[in-house]
Amino acid sequence: MNWQEFWAMGGHAFYVWTSFGAVAAVMLANWLLPVLQHRKLLDQLRRQSRRQGGQSR
Amino acid sequence: MKTWFHQWGSPPHFYERAARWTPWFSVLALVTLAYGLIGGLVLAPMDYQQGQGYRIIFVHVPSAWMSMFIYTTLAIAGGIALIWRMKLAEVYIAAAAPLGASFTFLALLTGSLWGKPMWGTYWVWDARLTSELILLFLYLGVIALYSAIEDKRSAARAASVLALVGVVNIPIIHYSVEWWHTLHQGPTVTKFDKPSIDTAMLLPLLSMALGFTFYFAALALVRMRLGLLQRERYSRWVSDMLNQSQVKS
Amino acid sequence: MTPRRRRMLFIGCLLLGLAAATALMLKAFEQNLLYFYSPSQVMAGEAPEGQRFRLGGLVKYGSVKRAEDSLDVQFVLADCEDSLPVTYRGILPDLFREGQGIVAYGQLSTGQNGRLFVADEVLAKHDENYMSPEVAESLKKPDGASCMPPGMLNAGNREN
Numbered sequence: 305m306n307w308q309e310f311w312a313m314g315g316h317a318f319y320v321w322t323s324f325g326a327v328a329a330v331m332l333a334n335w336l337l338p339v340l341q342h343r344k345l346l347d348q349l350r351r352q353s354r355r356q357g358g359q360s361r
Numbered sequence: 362m363k364t365w366f367h368q369w370g371s372p373p374h375f376y377e378r379a380a381r382w383t384p385w386f387s388v389l390a391l392v393t394l395a396y397g398l399i400g401g402l403v404l405a406p407m408d409y410q411q412g413q414g415y416r417i418i419f420v421h422v423p424s425a426w427m428s429m430f431i432y433t434t435l436a437i438a439g440g441i442a443l444i445w446r447m448k449l450a451e452v453y454i455a456a457a458a459p460l461g462a463s464f465t466f467l468a469l470l471t472g473s474l475w476g477k478p479m480w481g482t483y484w485v486w487d488a489r490l491t492s493e494l495i496l497l498f499l500y501l502g503v504i505a506l507y508s509a510i511e512d513k514r515s516a517a518r519a520a521s522v523l524a525l526v527g528v529v530n531i532p533i534i535h536y537s538v539e540w541w542h543t544l545h546q547g548p549t550v551t552k553f554d555k556p557s558i559d560t561a562m563l564l565p566l567l568s569m570a571l572g573f574t575f576y577f578a579a580l581a582l583v584r585m586r587l588g589l590l591q592r593e594r595y596s597r598w599v600s601d602m603l604n605q606s607q608v609k610s
Numbered sequence: 611m612t613p614r615r616r617r618m619l620f621i622g623c624l625l626l627g628l629a630a631a632t633a634l635m636l637k638a639f640e641q642n643l644l645y646f647y648s649p650s651q652v653m654a655g656e657a658p659e660g661q662r663f664r665l666g667g668l669v670k671y672g673s674v675k676r677a678e679d680s681l682d683v684q685f686v687l688a689d690c691e692d693s694l695p696v697t698y699r700g701i702l703p704d705l706f707r708e709g710q711g712i713v714a715y716g717q718l719s720t721g722q723n724g725r726l727f728v729a730d731e732v733l734a735k736h737d738e739n740y741m742s743p744e745v746a747e748s749l750k751k752p753d754g755a756s757c758m759p760p761g762m763l764n765a766g767n768r769e770n
Binding site (some may be wrong): 410481526558 | 614621636644703736744747
């Protein structure tokens with residue numbers, strides 16, 4: 305099987321590659337979003353605690 | 362056993378341990394998904410009936426399995442949250458429900474993209490497709506209930522009840538193709554006699570399913586840590602942890 | 611009874627009641643949940659009279675007749691017991707062939723030799739078997755399958 309045949313998927317390229325693409329996109333987004341959100345929340349909490357720490361000490 | 366249960370149930374302990382488990386699940390997911398993709402897209406032969414188009418099975422079936430598996434775990438976690446009032450179970454429901462919803466969405470989408478070339482239609486209202494769509498609505502209901510109620514304890518309780526009630530849909534989805542005439546074909550892998558699928562197709566399919574499971578395990582932990590931190594941001598262990606990390610840096 | 615026990619009992623009862631209610635409801639709506647009727651059901655008069663419905667079966671070997679100048683097509687849909695001739699005008703799905711599972715949507719009418727199903731939509735219902743063309747070739751029976759494969763019509767056998 306050569307590459308051209310591989311991408312053509314026997315004439316069903318649109319259906320096969322849209323399916324795999326959608327799954328990859330959703331799974332990637334599901335991975336990135338919570339990681340970024342977590343980083344942001346930690347930053348925010350650190351800044352808050354530094355501010356409070358500065359006031360109380 | 363009891364101490365183990367309690368240790369894992371304690372938020373700071375879980376927060377720390379989960380961070381260590383995530384990379385392992387991620388590596389396992391990458392390996393199994395890589396094998397599944399190569400095996401499914403390249404190594405497996407084409408199907409006698411559907412030619413190359415059948416390869417959608419390698420993402421469609423694992424997505425559909427995950428959609429049902431995750432909902433079942435939601436119901437179990439819901440039971441634990443309601444009976445033992447365990448905080449981690451509540452956090453789990455909030456963390457896993459969006460993942461389950463995305464797998465359900467993917468199962469419906471890829472199924473529709475598979476149906477058009479093979480059946481001749483994107484969608485039919487047969488028992489299998491309709492019950493899977495209801496599953497998506499159940500997930501959305503759980504997510505909406507949890508986010509709509511301000512107090513997270515009562516929010517989790519409401520979501521738990523819905524997760525438990527909705528679990529009757531799971532056997533309906535599974536058996537719909539056997540109980541009623543549907544356009545959707547019957548089970549291939551999970552029937553009692555030998556799976557009616559070529560081994561060269563079955564192995565990558567199972568590997569993909571395993572990969573999806575590991576992916577879900579890794580991400581459930583990631584999302585649970587995030588949810589835990591959001592819920593406990595004003596608690597003692599969070600500020601202790603923040604102070605410690607500041608001393609270190 | 612501790613509160614925990616009471617909650618456990620409550621949830622157990624909730625699930626049990628729910629399961630029973632759902633089972634009853636599904637039983638009551640059984641007819642509406644069928645996506646299609648089989649030829650033997652139609653011949654036994656179980657399909658709605660004078661209404662549009664779906665007919666599902668296997669395309670009988672040697673029964674497909676295509677018109678030369680139009681998209682008209684005639685074939686016979688069969689299950690293990692009975693069969694019904696179908697006419698259709700339009701584009702057939704790729705998987706349409708003799709021996710294939712097909713679900714047709716349309717209406718019953720009376721043709722020259724008895725009952726005739728006039729379809730305006732034809733969908734393919736493939737089976738749950740996946741194998742390479744070589745394996746399929748080696749499994750092929752000389753006359754081809756003339757009966758529904760298991761899994762195509764399991765609901766009909768459930769009652770027996």
